[in-house]
Amino acid sequence: MMDIFLCLKQPSRMVDSKRMRMTSNFQWILLTFLLLYLMNQVSSQKKRTPHDLKCVTNNLQVWDCSWRAPSGAGRGAAYEVCIENGSHSCYRLEKNTKIPALSPGDHEVTINFGSSISKFTLNEKDVSFIPDTPEILNLSADFSTSTLHLKWNDKGSVFPRHSNVIWEIKILRKKNMEIVKIMTHNTTLNGKDTVHHWSWTSDMPLECATHYVGIRCHIDDPKFSGHKEWSNWSLLKNISWSSDSQTKVFPQDKVILVGSDITVCCVTQEKVVLALIGSTNCPLIHLDGENVAIKIHNISASESSGTNVVFSVEDNMFGTVIFAGYPPDIPQKLNCETYDLKEIVCTWNPGRPTSLVGPRNTSYTLFESFSGKCVRYKRAEVPTNESYQLFFQMLSNQEIYNFTLNARNPLGQSESTLLVNVTEKVHPHTPTSVKVKDINSTAVTLSWHLPGNFAKIKLLCQIEINKTNSVHELRNITMKGVENSSYLIAVDKLNPYTIYTFRIRCSTKPFWKWSKWSNEKQYLTTEAIPSKGPDTWREWSSDGKNLIIYWKPLSINEANGKILSYNVSCSSDEETQSLSEILDPQHKAEIQLDKNDYIISVVAKNSVGSSPPSKIASMEIPNDDLKIEQAVGMGNGILLTWNYDPNMTCDYVIKWCNSSRSEPCLMDWKKVPSNSTETVIESDQFRPGVRYNFFLYGCRNQGYQLLRSIIGYVEELAPTVAPNFTVEDTSADSILVRWEDIPVEELRGFLRGYLFYFEKGERDTSKMRGLESGRSDIKVKNITDISQKTLRIVDLQGKTSYHLVLRAYTDGGMGPEKSMFVVTKENSVGLIIAILIPVAVAVIVGVVTSILCYRKREWIKETFYPDIPNPENCKALQFQKSVCEGSSALKTLEMNRCTPNNVEVLETRSMVPKTEDTEIISAVAERPEDSSDVEPENHVVVSYCPPVIEEEIANPGADEAGGASQVIYIDIQSMYQPQAKPEEEPENDPVGGAGYKPQMHLPVTSTVEDLAAEDDLDKTAGYRPQANVNTWNLVSPDSPRSTDSSSEIVSFGSPCSINSRQFLIPPKDEESPKSSGGGWSFTNFFQNKPND
């Protein structure tokens, strides 16, 4: 208390000034000494008496009290302890005393030690309850499950009352005793010694390290009010794996749940260098010695052979396999049924795969709770998700079964239950050994084997009856089940002599499932007499003497067996003829009859008997009012209609035959009831494009009358041939064509008309293509009158080739075409006119021209043929550009007659022609002999070319024109000659115009009009180029005149230099500009030439 006081005082002192510090310290030391003295006095007082009484208990029955002995009391000193506990009781004891537990409340305790007396007040609250240290009776380990089992005794017999005990157990691992786990365990003390067990599963295999276990307890006695304390820890017990020196890995082949954690360790004396889970490296956890462990968290499902864990030491490796999987899923779709009421088969689906196979695979147990029997499923392996099944033998007198299917694997178990009444869950086996037996021709017995004991239930069976070409029939039969599995039933309402196919399936009542269909069993029912007589018809033979009786074979349904033969009889009032045993394939008979009325009767026979007779009268009622009609069918048949006739009492018969066949012709017939007015005739024998004759007979009073005769086609086709046609007559503007009919077989339909095409065209060039394409130059005539056999085509051109085409058509289409070429005759009148008109025109033009020429002869002469040519009028010197431009390359200057005063002859080298095409040049250079052929094209001999040239100038002789002189002699005379007759010039001109003819010499007989011209003439006195260049003619160098012109003696022409810009004869005074104009034209021409 003083210490505290001092401590409390101290802060206030610290507030004082520093001057006071020395004084304060001194006081403080004094106080301390004083306190120590006082305390010493008190303790010395205490030490002289027993003091510090403490009581503890470990069983609540006896308190163990102790106190500190007074100083000086030696060992073995005796104390007297007196306790005031209702009664006064004293004990003579040594230092410690055990006293019985005192009742709650304060008790005075007096301890006498010699003369000193100590008094204590003792209350239960001051007593500590410390249970005895528990003792581990046994610590064992289950290494396979890594579980520690602890066993100890609670020694409850020493405790007076029932109390709750808390046990605290600690687990330590490794040699350095790392605490792994501390856990509590609660028990109750029941007044008896009880051995307790406690187990703990380690996350690490126990083999990996030494595990220690200790235990202490805490007893919670509710009535004890003192201190309840934990007992001391027991002695530690340990578990360690006594290994031989071999390295091992733990755990081995462990099965664990997917997603859990696992520790794997390697107990070894070698240093582990590597740990692998599968192929993944793992960090090592070092344990005691060289032992190591690895921890796998959240492990994934293993492959079928498990997850490998491998520890590698330097030269070895060790490992284990861990199987991570799932506990079995609840078996799904559990279903139990029976096939035979002898054995129950339960099927189920395993659900989620467990990832565990082989010995760790799920095992199934089927337990039946009423009988207490169970069957176990044993199978090495099942493909995943395939249905499992188990067989359970049925017990007699038990129908209801309560099944529990238990699925178990190392990770757990699950189950599924099913309560089933097996008599309602019968799924019969497939019926076997199906047999058929005759009863009669329309009924059979059917027997089969259905394994199982169905004596207590009813069966529902289904019989499928299949008849060839017929829909199958199902018959349900309910029957009582039998024990011996054999079942028999009669099946009636069958047809005689018919192949039936039977098959059976069964179920039970109440219905659960059908069995599979049994194998099919085929059976032929027995024969019966034919149900009716054959369908009969008759025809008279062509000579009318014999009656041919036809009948149709009976259908299978009617024949009721194999028809062996037919009997035919003809009876009249007077006689009866019969033909018997006509064997089956024959379906007609011929009987010679007179024209009396007979009733013909036909009977079919099979092995059982004869059919009822079918009768027909031989008599035919004549019909005068008979027309032949046409009909076209629908492709597969033909519809015939007629009016209702009340007189027809029996039936109608339609017979038909191919129209091309000879009489008596019968392909088939059809009978229709007398109340019908139409029928469709169908037959496999019908072919499109074939003409058939149909005859409709009506029956009245047992006699048939022909009512209608029809020709028809089931389908019309286009004709196969074209009509043959010929040209009957040909004129200048028309052609008459005639054609023939097409035979019926080739017509293939009703003829609807002809199409006639014609166009201009020769045989070789013209092709009648695209007749239908509407070419405008093709004319078409559609002849719809099929009786027409000729056609005249008019408005044709004379002497022209025409292409004619004819084709027939039906409703089935166009037939092929037939064509012909015809040339029309010449039109003589037109020809005459065509000749006469031009002749007349020519004559008229000639006459008019002559008259004009005659009247203007003076002017003409003056103009074109003056006596003295005027040089100014020398047209040869007047060149027009246009004249030359249109001319060809090689021209020879041709001059009119000029009167030269002086002739100067200039010689120059000819210009080498320029060639554009270098390739050609090289080719020419290599072939000099060919160059001559090339050169003339580019000959530069210049000639004056009058514009009237029309003829192409022949290629001038290269030798003469190219290599010869550059001077060309132009025959002036030629310009006076008519253009059409150049060859006459040499003869005429030398005579008429020889020698010099002055141009100034004008004709005296000039007309009035000529006077105006004279003015011009005056001005151009002397030589003149001829004004009318049109009259000039080109003279080829090789022409006779040109040849002549090389000689001056014989030439009348004026020599002109082609290079000269000036005319050889100088013009008079102002006339020169004209000449120069002509010269320019030359130059221009020259320069342009190579470019032409």
Place this chain on the structure above:
Amino acid sequence: MLACLCTVLWHLPAVPALNRTGDPGPGPSIQKTYDLTRYLEHQLRSLAGTYLNYLGPPFNEPDFNPPRLGAETLPRATVNLDVWRSLNDKLRLTQNYEAYSHLLCYLRGLNRQAATAELRRSLAHFCTSLQGLLGSIAGVMAALGYPLPQPLPGTEPTWAPGPAHSDFLQKMDDFWLLKELQTWLWRSAKDFNRLKKKMQTPAAAVTLHLEAHGF
């Protein structure tokens, strides 16, 4: 010299190798056996791939080379080259026959252990082929006049995993079985190739031998 030649000619019919002129001899069957070993090698490659994948990593890793712990009972194919060269035909064939007899037995045990049906099919197919090889070797031995080795009583190899045989050790054994099988097939191919070459030149060898003997 002439007498010697005559002696040789006189003894020729007695030489077994030359006596088989009409009979094709063991040559074709050795060739067939050789071909069969090559075929089995090929077949084993496929089977081992499947099976090692089934065993899972690290068994299917290419560089996995575990110690030969529990596989001591498997017949070893590896042999010193000089020892191998010095083997005579009979011993060579006998070793082959015995090895495959044992391997086949182990392989059948493997088949029983396999967890998947497909693996069992593959193993069964291979077992059949191996049975064929064994028969073929027996045929060659018979053709050469060697008796088949009799299995010693009690040494019949059995496949007993037992409780002490952990899955991991089992996998190690399986691995070694396949490895040993492969080595044996390689060795057999060499053995039969050697045998084949030896049989192709019997006449020359015999002649030389006789000459040496004669002189």
